[in-house]
Amino acid sequence: MGDASADIMSATYRALCEHGYADLTMQRIADASGRSKAALHYHYDTKEELLNAFLDDMLDQFEARLACESADPAERLGTFLDAVFDPAAEVTGEFPVALLEIKAQAPYHEPYRTRLREMDERMRELLEATVAEGVESGAFADCDPETVARFVVTLINGSHARNVALGEAPEQGRTLVEAYLERTLGVSA
Template identity: 65%
Template sequence: MDAETSDDIMAATYRALCDHGFADLTMQDIADESSRSKAALHYHYDTKEKLLQAFLEHILDDFEDRLASETADPRDRLETFLEAVFGPTEDDRGDFPVALLEIKAQAPYHDAYRERLAAMDERMRETVADAVRDGVAASDFDDADPDDVARFVVTAINGAHTREVALGEDPSETRRLVESYLDRTLDPTPEMVA
């Protein structure tokens, strides 16, 4: 499939998930948001589950692009990471976090969903751990276990997602707490708070 078709289907899937949620989502809903017919969607993806697996892969690729940092500075890399996680997206639709949480809730029953979500979690932890490891090696950060810091930060981010959807809590509060944690853990003289 060409890039234009893929982009159209992924954008339509995003919009349909925002409008209908995971549980009520149909291939027709996605087709209605796309310039393609339902038959064309089935030509590229046999089932809704296959399409959603591709969508999760698309989200992971997009997230990878947002994490890309040109700088070697560990502090800047952590700031880029936090902005990728907590900053607004280009097409910020308020209902998408709900749909994503619904997909996460299906992970125990769908190996492919779990694998994609685990890959996203692993990529997040690697990004944080690598920045911490480099900062400790360069003596920019206090000695800290990079894997422990990464696990804590990513766990807080996952919790923030649930709190946003279930309780209506603004994720900026979690960002503030994560930045404070990083300051206390990595440097006794705070410089990380944006």
């Protein structure tokens, strides 16, 4: 599918931003893609199937943004926070609202829940490994890496909800996460 898949994912993103989850239709995605609705159905039988593929694509892109080859755990932690709190240029506008709408559908759509759980687990695993390495090397203060990872990911999720629901700037959430990490790990992230 290649280019067609990338074009459809991009159109899905644009349609989600413009219409939100509740008003998203295959026709609106087709309109955003410049393809016919029939062409979309050639690749995806249903809107849910297309959104599952979109969430998979989003997870792949997010994981690519989290990648950091640095041997320094503090640098990897900073890269992680940049990926979470300083989204890519194309992740702007109404997308955080649309993502929260998808999250709100997760209790009713197991495939959405599965993909969101995978994203959460990936963030926790990456954080836990980074913190464990930092503790082991002496770069970070002694702590329980699993607890730190779970707490930070919970703060990130809460920050996203506060951003969308209350208009709180992402920087406020990042400041809280950084303060927690500085107190817990003994270093600035």
